[in-house]
Amino acid sequence: MARTYDVIVVGGGTSGLEAAKTAAQAGLRVALLERKSDPAKVQRSCAQMFLMNMDSFYNEHMYFCERTQKWVFPVNNFSVTYTGGYRKFYACHFIAPNARDRIEIGDYESNASGQGVAACVFNKNDLLRGLFDEGRHAGVDYFLERNVTAVFPHSGRCVEVKTAEGDRLAGTFCIAADGINSRIARLTGMNRQRIFLFTAGSVSYYITGVQFDRSEVICMGNAYDHNGLGMVHFCMLPSVYRDDEYWLYIGGDEKLDFFTRRSAFSHWFKNIEITHKRSAVITAWSPTPEPFKDNVVFVGDSCWFAEAENTGALLSGHRAALAVAEALHRGMPNRKGVMNYLTWWKRNWPETHDYKSFLCYAVFFKLFDEDELNYLHALIRHKLPWSLNPFNLAGHIMHALKPHRERIRRERPALARKLDRFGPETSIALMKPATRLGFPAL
Numbered sequence: 001m002a003r004t005y006d007v008i009v010v011g012g013g014t015s016g017l018e019a020a021k022t023a024a025q026a027g028l029r030v031a032l033l034e035r036k037s038d039p040a041k042v043q044r045s046c047a048q049m050f051l052m053n054m055d056s057f058y059n060e061h062m063y064f065c066e067r068t069q070k071w072v073f074p075v076n077n078f079s080v081t082y083t084g085g086y087r088k089f090y091a092c093h094f095i096a097p098n099a100r101d102r103i104e105i106g107d108y109e110s111n112a113s114g115q116g117v118a119a120c121v122f123n124k125n126d127l128l129r130g131l132f133d134e135g136r137h138a139g140v141d142y143f144l145e146r147n148v149t150a151v152f153p154h155s156g157r158c159v160e161v162k163t164a165e166g167d168r169l170a171g172t173f174c175i176a177a178d179g180i181n182s183r184i185a186r187l188t189g190m191n192r193q194r195i196f197l198f199t200a201g202s203v204s205y206y207i208t209g210v211q212f213d214r215s216e217v218i219c220m221g222n223a224y225d226h227n228g229l230g231m232v233h234f235c236m237l238p239s240v241y242r243d244d245e246y247w248l249y250i251g252g253d254e255k256l257d258f259f260t261r262r263s264a265f266s267h268w269f270k271n272i273e274i275t276h277k278r279s280a281v282i283t284a285w286s287p288t289p290e291p292f293k294d295n296v297v298f299v300g301d302s303c304w305f306a307e308a309e310n311t312g313a314l315l316s317g318h319r320a321a322l323a324v325a326e327a328l329h330r331g332m333p334n335r336k337g338v339m340n341y342l343t344w345w346k347r348n349w350p351e352t353h354d355y356k357s358f359l360c361y362a363v364f365f366k367l368f369d370e371d372e373l374n375y376l377h378a379l380i381r382h383k384l385p386w387s388l389n390p391f392n393l394a395g396h397i398m399h400a401l402k403p404h405r406e407r408i409r410r411e412r413p414a415l416a417r418k419l420d421r422f423g424p425e426t427s428i429a430l431m432k433p434a435t436r437l438g439f440p441a442l
């Protein structure tokens with residue numbers, strides 16, 4: 001006999017913990033199943049950055065309230081308690097392979113002198129610990145070290161969930177919060193309605209001893225290795241764990257070795273020490289048309305393109321739990337009952353955050369060779385308005401290049417043709433080699 005609940009949440013990451021806590025606070029009987037022994041122990045790569053109130057992400061304008069120790073989501077009308085540390089940063093710099101020219105997004109000097117906070121890094125362990133504890137106080141039954149292996153919808157009446165450890169649980173609803181490589185999306189046939197894009201591995205390093213000119217920025221760029229590796233993409237930003245530490249995302253040990261010892265950037269890294277490293281595997285699909293199937297409600301990365309970010313995970317976990325509570329209290333345990341979530345999701349996710357625009361950003365700098373990148377970075381001399389929303393970034397840079405298009409046509413006709421051809425559809429085409437190498441699991 002399966003143990004019964006109102007809702008079974010699968011996955012104890014950001015979206016699942018927020019969903020379980022919210023559903024229990026709304027009076028539902030909630031079980032959460034999580035593969036790890038301690039959900040708050042973060043092992044997966046994550047830059048742990050929140051875009052702040054200078055930017056809009058999923059049509060929300062979140063901020064941190066020091067007095068109440070809460071992340072506040074004013075548009076969606078809720079807050080999340082957070083007692084961990086955080087570190088502000090003030091701009092984003094795209095740096096050319098020559099390690100000199102840069103495109104500046106956000107005004108570092110003015111923000112650092114008190115005009116604003118572009119974004120901040122937070123301690124994800126503390127965020128998850130807080131959500132977990134609040135869920136426990138609200139009455140969530142946690143089942144840890146449980147690997148969910150099967151999900152059976154019973155003709156729209158309930159959903160049964162089985163684990164490799166032999167548990168059988170049934171819920172009127174199931175909330176799938178099992179992340180970017182969601183097994184539930186696969187088991188329910190959800191992935192058959194999606195376009196497979198790519199599989200990517202990532203490694204990130206926490207390092208101390210870095211010396212560069214602006215410490216409170218996120219800097220992204222490409223170094224060029226003439227001895228085999230070619231273009232090496234990196235992203236670096238302050239770490240929340242130590243003041244003298246940075247988070248460096250780069251494609252593995254060989255690239256790290258080149259970047260820190262032999263590239264044009266190596267003078268930043270004379271005396272570094274790697275304190276720890278994390279990794280992640282990402283299976284990217286186009287978003288699901290609708291985050292619902294046979295009483296399984298999808299949240300966070302499980303149904304989205306690439307990474308929903310912690311903002312998206314919190315928002316969708318929260319909204320889905322409220323919709324499930326509403327459905328049960330109104331006696332509508334079905335798709336119609338959770339319509340508030342489905343409508344909200346479509347409006348604030350796919351309709352305003354086109355995954356093809358995100359892809360444009362992912363491939364934009366890959367269009368160009370070393371010389372072209374140095375040329376383009378040197379062209380844009382003024383600071384661009386702040387935005388780190390990955391759905392807008394490529395458009396932001398293309399817009400800043402517009403006044404220079406005649407000059408580019410004159411000086412670099414081949415580069416001008418590349419820019420003319422670039423758009424959402426070409427980004428899909430550019431993705432093709434990566435798509436062929438990936439592992440779609442239907």
Ligand SMILES: Cc1cc2nc3c(=O)[nH]c(=O)nc-3n(C[C@H](O)[C@H](O)[C@H](O)COP(=O)(O)OP(=O)(O)OC[C@H]3O[C@@H](n4cnc5c(N)ncnc54)[C@H](O)[C@@H]3O)c2cc1C
Nearest residue numbers: 011013014015035047048049148179300301307308309310
């Ligand atoms: C390199 C990198 C950098 C990033 N940087 C940022 C950033 O700066 N800011 C930001 O906000 N976001 C960032 N993200 C994205 C962010 O980490 C995710 O969007 C967020 O964690 C999604 O939360 P989630 O709850 O949907 O999924 P996850 O956090 O992946 O949680 C899924 C949970 O489900 C569990 N699980 C999976 N399968 C099963 C199963 N079968 N049975 C039981 N449990 C299961 C997993 O153990 C995990 O705990 C980054 C991601 C990467 C890879």
